[in-house]
């Protein structure tokens with residue numbers, strides 16, 4: 001089988017990440033920042049950091065009075081359940097959970113979300129953009145940012161902030177540290193302040209106002225708007241990542257939420273782990289477009305995490321990373337909702353390639369068996385199953 005490894009690209013000498021990852025910086029030895037972070041992580045005094053967190057949260061509770069103590073943005077993924085455990089059962093907080101739905105919930109994801117809310121007895125606000133809007137945005141997203149998921153990147157950034165402002169709740173609490181995955185922060189210098197530009201910069205990249213056109217109006221795009229600087233200022237918005245204060249271990253946490261709270265894994269296209277983005281039917285699409293742009297996808301990323309943690313050798317990592325090249329079933333659904341042809345899809349993706357990969361052959365392989373879970377948003381599955389047959 002062909003390899004997804006490209007001879008002319010520089011790869012981290014420790015893990016499987018190539019130079020084409022956004023924001024990636026190598027040190028003089030050729031080690032990427034995520035690998036450096038994973039070393040820092042071992043030398044951090046986590047007992048001390050936990051004490052800082054405990055004091056901070058005690059302070060927050062005292063100030064909140066009868067209001068919610070914090071906003072907890074959740075997707076229904078394993079981090080959501082773990083964050084709820086930490087905040088509610090360990091620190092006795094009263095969070096307001098907020099979900100911006102991509103409207104692409106998997107059946108497993110819908111179960112995990114509602115199960116977590118039941119397990120922890122948490123109040124919850126769910127926002128779901130309508131189907132037609134999601135479909136139109138998914139189409140525009142490809143040409144705008146080179147993946148299918150602008151509405152999700154943008155909505156999960158903006159919507160919790162809107163709710164924080166409306167409910168006057170200054171603190172937002174996320175899960176995994178930014179240092180874990182990207183070159184954007186390190187464990188030694190965690191990001192604490194989040195200005196409103198932050199989300200546009202790091203994930204959505206294109207502002208809602210720039211998505212207008214092609215059947216999308218400014219009115220359509222209101223749910224994706226960040227609150228104004230004045231509003232953020234008035235409430236005193238700030239955010240923390242629990243992963244900067246408590247030792248983050250995806251594998252152990254997944255086992256813990258599964259065995260303790262009944263969280264469920266599912267097969268995820270393009271990935272060899274069954275817990276990241278389990279709430280969505282489309283991650284395979286997102287990660288495949290990453291491969292077509294940058295020459296690596298979710299499997300390279302997951303393999304790199306395991307290599308860092310000593311669970312795989314680098315060579316074993318590259319072997320597993322071949323899954324990045326698989327054409328996902330989610331592409332069929334994507335073509336259906338956007339009306340694009342497969343040729344148009346690949347043409348657009350070609351124009352989105354990083355300079356290092358232009359003119360390079362990017363092999364694509366067919367999947368050998370269908371995904372265990374249906375690649376159709378759960379609400380649509382329910383409609384199919386339960387509406388009267390014509």
Ligand SMILES: [Zn+2]
Nearest residue numbers: 012015032035
């Ligand atoms: Zn590395």
